[in-house]
Amino acid sequence: xxxxxxxxxxLLAIGSTTIMTRGSFILAGEKxxxxxxxxxxxxxxxxxxxSALVMPDLLLDGGAFDPLNPKLAAGGVVILxxxxxxxxxxxxxxxxxxxxxLRKGFGW
Amino acid sequence: MESSFRRxxxxxxxxxxxxxxxxxxxxxxxxxxMRSIGLSPAESMGMNLLVYAGTAQLGTLPLIGSGAPxxxxxxxxxxxxxxxxxxxxxxxxVFHDHRFMRRLASSYLLVxxxxxxxxxxxxxxxxxxxxxxxxxxxxxxxxxLWQLCGAVGVFGAGAIPRxxxxxxxxxxxxxxxxxxxxxxxxxxVAALVGGLGAVLLRELPLRLGLIAGxxxxxxxGFIAERALAGRAAR
Numbered sequence: 001x002x003x004x005x006x007x008x009x010x011l012l013a014i015g016s017t018t019i020m021t022r023g024s025f026i027l028a029g030e031k032x033x034x035x036x037x038x039x040x041x042x043x044x045x046x047x048x049x050x051s052a053l054v055m056p057d058l059l060l061d062g063g064a065f066d067p068l069n070p071k072l073a074a075g076g077v078v079i080l081x082x083x084x085x086x087x088x089x090x091x092x093x094x095x096x097x098x099x100x101x102l103r104k105g106f107g108w
Numbered sequence: 109m110e111s112s113f114r115r116x117x118x119x120x121x122x123x124x125x126x127x128x129x130x131x132x133x134x135x136x137x138x139x140x141x142m143r144s145i146g147l148s149p150a151e152s153m154g155m156n157l158l159v160y161a162g163t164a165q166l167g168t169l170p171l172i173g174s175g176a177p178x179x180x181x182x183x184x185x186x187x188x189x190x191x192x193x194x195x196x197x198x199x200x201x202v203f204h205d206h207r208f209m210r211r212l213a214s215s216y217l218l219v220x221x222x223x224x225x226x227x228x229x230x231x232x233x234x235x236x237x238x239x240x241x242x243x244x245x246x247x248x249x250x251x252x253l254w255q256l257c258g259a260v261g262v263f264g265a266g267a268i269p270r271x272x273x274x275x276x277x278x279x280x281x282x283x284x285x286x287x288x289x290x291x292x293x294x295x296x297v298a299a300l301v302g303g304l305g306a307v308l309l310r311e312l313p314l315r316l317g318l319i320a321g322x323x324x325x326x327x328x329g330f331i332a333e334r335a336l337a338g339r340a341a342r
Contacts, residue, residue, distance in 0.1 A: 007151060010178055014168055014185040015158035021192035023215030025200035027208075034197050041330045045190040046163070047295050048302030048325025050286040052318055053167050053184075055303030056310060057279045065307070071276065078280050082287045088133045095280045099273055 070102035116233075116241030123225045124246035128253055131221065135254045137277050138162055139261020144274035145173030152262045156255055160216065164188045166281050173275070180315050187322055195223045202230045202239055210240070217247035293336060298329025 034042075054075075061069040078095040085091075102108045142152035142165070159165050164185040171181045195218060203211050226242060233239050268274060289295050302325020309317035 007147075007172070008154065010172060010181055011151070011155045011158050013178060013182045014155070014164055015160075017164060017182065017185040017189045018159055018161045018192075019212075019215060021186070021189040022196055022218040023212065024193045025196040026203050026211050026215045026218070028200065034194065039194055039197075040333065041326055042190050042194055044295065044298035044326045044329030045187050045322070047286060047289045047299040048329065049167065049184065049187045049322045050163075050282050050289075051299035051303035052306035052321040052325060053170065054279055054282045054286065056307050057170070059307050060310070063310075071279070074276065075279065075283060078283050079287065082284045088130050091284045092133065092137060092277060092280055096272075096276065099276055103273065 070099055070108045073102060074099035112235050112238040113241035116235075116238035116243075117245035118241075119229075120226060120242035120246040121249065123229075124222060124250065127221045127225055128246075128250060131250065131253055132257050134162055134281070135257030136261035136264070137281050138165055139258040139263075140265040140268070140274060141166060141169055141261075141278045141281065143262055143265035144277065145169050147172075149262050153255075153259065156258045156262075159185075160251065160254065161189060161219075162254075163282075163285060166278050166285075169278050170275070176315055180318065183319055184322075187319075191220075192218060195220075195227070198227055199223070199230065202233075202243070205236050206240065210244075214243060214247070217244070217251055219247070219250055222247055222250060294329045294333040297332040298325045301325045301328035 058072045058075040059065060059067065061071070066072075074095050077098045078091045081091045081094050138156070139152060142155055143149070147155065155165060167188045168181050168185050171184060196215065199214070199218070203214050206214070222243070226246070230239055230243060233242065265274070286299060290299060302321050304321075305324040306318050306321030309320050311317070312320060
């Protein structure tokens with residue numbers, strides 16, 4: 001992990017994207033408009049990015065493809081719970097419970 | 109007589125309050141997740157203040173934790189925040205008659221929840237004082253709630269045993285954020301291609317696989333949207 005000053009620079013760089021995107025049109029202060037095609041393409045960015053971050057963690061174990069691993073089982077529980085319940089705590093509680101049960105209870 | 113700022117503020121709070129309850133677990137989880145990759149309490153609170161964007165914070169944590177290069181962390185945060193460009197474009201006319209400092213504050217405080225709840229009313233209101241009250245009071249409340257509950261997670265994380273795989277909370281959070289997006293078929297395609305792309309391209313140098321996967325996902329979603337629209341039109 002990055003240390004000290006480098007880490008703060010990293011946090012600052014991440015923070016700059018917050019102001020850059022949220023302020024893009026508001027700070028310009030004009031009635032700017034995004035080209036419709038770009039606007040539609042941008043809609044897919046969050047789903048693609050979230051999935052690109054999540055899927056490697058769920059499908060890889062120690063860098064190798066492994067469709068049967070405790071994280072994927074716990075991820076399945078998270079998806080089922082999030083689809084069926086509106087309680088915001090439940091996916092965290094049941095997902096972590098599943099992972100800990102498999103790893104600590106069964107030593108997987 | 110009550111000022112229009114206060115009337116706006118009251119209506120904004122009434123609209124935003126129910127939604128804000130759902131923020132509490134997110135703020136706490138983000139606090140715990142920052143500590144789980146080894147950030148100190150000061151660094152975690154600093155990130156909450158500097159970034160103030162849950163998705164970008166949670167999404168970059170695995171990269172910070174694994175020592176990824178700065179440009180990759182920056183690009184990933186940018187992609188995760190891209191949706192705010194759309195929000196910013198939609199709200200720019202609402203704030204165009206306000207001073208720069210107010211526009212800066214509005215930008216920093218712009219979150220998904222407030223946009224979802226209030227964009228429509230803000231765009232239709234004529235009175236700038238009403239608009240300012242309607243937007244800024246719930247937004248500041250949301251910021252306080254995020255910082256306070258984030259601190260609960262940051263300082264509470266120390267009480268949880270170190271070998272409890274807490275870093276998995278980040279994966280859970282990102283998964284739960286993604287699920288409501290997958291209502292339309294092109295979104296499914298974007299997520300599937302983005303995720304599998306990142307898995308299959310993971311051997312690319314400089315961890316380019318992540319950015320390549322995201323780019324493929326966005327492209328695939330866009331193409332799927334066009335293909336589905338073409339089929340419907342025929």
